[in-house]
Amino acid sequence: MAVTIAKVYAPGEVERKWYARWLEKNLFTADPRSDKPPFSMVIPPPNITGSLHLGHALNNTLQDIMARFKRMQGYNVLWLPGIDHAGIATQNVVERRLKEEGMSRDALGREKFVERVWKWKEESEGTIINQLKRLGASCDWTRLKFTLDSTLSMAVREVFVRLYKEGLVYRGDYIINFCPRCSTALSDLEVEHAEKDSLLYHIEYPVKGGGSIVVATTRPETMLGDTAVAVNPRDSRYKAFAGKAVELPLVKREIPIIEDAAVDMEFGTGAVKITPAHDFNDFETARKHGLPCLKVMDLNARMNENAGAYAGLTREEARNRITEDLKKEGLLKKEEKYRLLLGVCYRCGTTVEPTLSKQWFVKVGPLAKPAIEAVEEGSIRFVPKSWEKTYFEWMGNIRDWCISRQIWWGHRIPAWYCEDCGRVTVETRDPSRCEACGSEKIAQDPDVLDTWFSSALWPFSTLGWPEETVEGGVFYPTSALFTSFDIIFFWVARMIMMGLKFKGDAPFRDVYIHALIRDAAGQKMSKSKGNVIDPLVMMEKYGTDALRFTLASFAAQGRDIKLAEERIEGYRNFANKLWNLARFALMNIEGAPLSPAAPEKLTRADKWIMTRLSSAIEEVSSSIDNYEFDTAAKAVYSFIWHELCDWYVELIKPDLRGERGGERKTFVEGLLINVIKDTLKLLHPFMPFITEEIYSYLPGVAAGIMEAGLPGPAGGYPEDADGMEVVMEVIRAVRNIRTEMNIPPGAALDCTAFTKNASLTGILREEEANIKNLARLRELRVSGAGERPKQAAFAVTRGIEVFVPLKGHVDIEKETLRITRELEKLSSEISDVDKKLGNRDFTANAPSAIVEKERGRLSLLMEKKVKLEAGAERIRGLR
């Protein structure tokens, strides 16, 4: 009743089938009342606008490996999925769609617009969720969360209000980054810096009472808002001007010349114009010197009424007009080429405008302190540890966080302004009257909160906080967070601050920072470069398991991943190899009952593979526990391909053919199936689909592989395993001779092995059949001493001399060359070790174990050398 399965593994259907079954059986659902130890993770929520890219694929593959692994280890696993509302990004997408319809959000109005976004959310959120399912992600979908869910919104309000009452959230006029295209304020983090070629303009400002001062600026259009000119007090060039005033050209306004040590005398002309309402530095300077602020642009980056004749122009137009006008007046002294760093919006790339504006802020200092300590004390651990430094760096210099956004999609700020007394009321529940004067004429702040404000609460808002929930008790703090380094500041740091503040405990124990994926040439993947590898296409083409395994294999800590399609193809081949291993096993078993463990019936080969399996299990387990997914993947790969398939299966083929008796056949069938079963379990977290599929075909399995426990390390039989390694080396030696001497693989050879070691002699005699089989020998003699065969090629391994007589067909030249080369290698090795042992400093200072090891090595090498030389001598005699 041998089972036959297809010759080539076809992933597509298998994957869909199994994912559906896992869901049906609720295998991903966590039980907060379970008595198993908890293991929890929250997913980094993808944007609702998102579509699965390789970054998601890597992030979620690694999480899924961890989740599945822990589940099989007997943990009560909660992997909580969710989606982020992604304020600006989503609003942009919907606005673009409106524009295509000839509509605009302003024309539509806030309420209708938000309705429209919700509708779009309903349509599009399925996309990325289905893609995560396609990837095999074993998230607990019954607990899927969305950052705008009512419970999560409640958490946002609660946090905002509590911070406000403690004075950690405040509202004030400060200079902030404003994106004129998205028409909203941004936090410092949401501004990216791009180098751009520009000009440095030298403009002459006439000084009242005679003379003039030339300032250098990259932004001539903001001169309309200048409220001072600053020079360094140590600058002798301008000493005479200090305290005087200049007349601002074009607008003819009088502004003072002030002294400030922060002015760099070397740069430009050493004189700088101060525009407090449109420059971060100048804003600080103005505060220091008590200068007024004058806004000359509105939020759309158009010049406003304060710009006089230039009102209504865009900032670009204004720059042109102003430089022209200055030129006409002979006040533009110089334009030099200059490369500057420009702040651009991280969502749309538009140049941001620093603008004085009334916004809400979080006072971060008091929150940052415990967050720094938590990492210092080790209650939160970054993996790899090197990221802690990055974290400290940023947290140590953190500035207040601008959290209000002038958009409509997001959590509305729970603040109401009173029309009568002007006071603000901040409450978790919508108030009906002003808390100060009781007036009912109150209106809610139109702004919404930074999306990252709600993301910061993710690890506990998703568990039901501020309600006390069972989940919150069991699964908080979460065990690990998986993310990439680019959002350590945006997200990780803020989660730590909020978790500590509101839960009194870190949101997670481990922060695993994984790689960023680049293309094969090391370039960041981007649609415009056309070098994007689409994970969905790869999954269709090579199978999800192949993609997952590739990502895991390349997930070395602290390094970016350069991915090429050929890699995925390679691991597709691995999947097929595994498939054929199963195919072979199923073709050969007669459906016999599984043999119980019977150590006395185990052959050396059996013990070897069991030992290797056990050590693979150990290595995979410890690697995963240390987030070394690449090491784990390589260990299981190498075991399956190079030990189980290359050696064990080849070793037992005669048994399975019944050549060594019916009892042995039955026994080895059972053993092979057991080994495959455990191997599949070990591989399952990496390749969930193919392992589940194969597992289902194996005899004697009741439940699915997901429900099976992971085998524990069994220890094995190290001595027998080592004996088997000797056998393998002898086989390799014969194979090598065959290849080197150009003997066809099929030609039958004889072999004589000489060793004085009784235990080796025993092993070789016992394994005669296996050696003959795999080295393709007609005869194998094992001898302690005696005449070495003439006309024979030979090799030395583990002190065993392996002779392969070639009956007058030995190519003497070739064999001489082969032995000579071998001897050369050996000699250089010997001289290295010799030199080391000859060094008295070494023998005196090195640990005795090391010295002994070197001595042992030397004697082995010497022994081998003697034997090789004797062989070379014999061959010379043949000439």
Next chain:
RNA sequence: GGGCGGAUAGCUCAGUUGGGAGAGCGCAGCCCUUACAAGGCUGAGGUCACAGGUUCGAUCCCUGUUCCGCCUACCA
């Protein structure tokens, strides 16, 4: 300006308390051996970027240099 990371086989990368340099892919030769040609067997290939230092001993620790990459920053 400050900080971090990297430089090991043709390519991509491992190398975890300093003690015999590894893998995958690629390449070369031979093989359609009834699991798999998406395969098997065998093999070639490396002054571990450079220069110093510590040490009996350095790919590994320290210093400096060169070249890449990234993060961060208020020289307008």
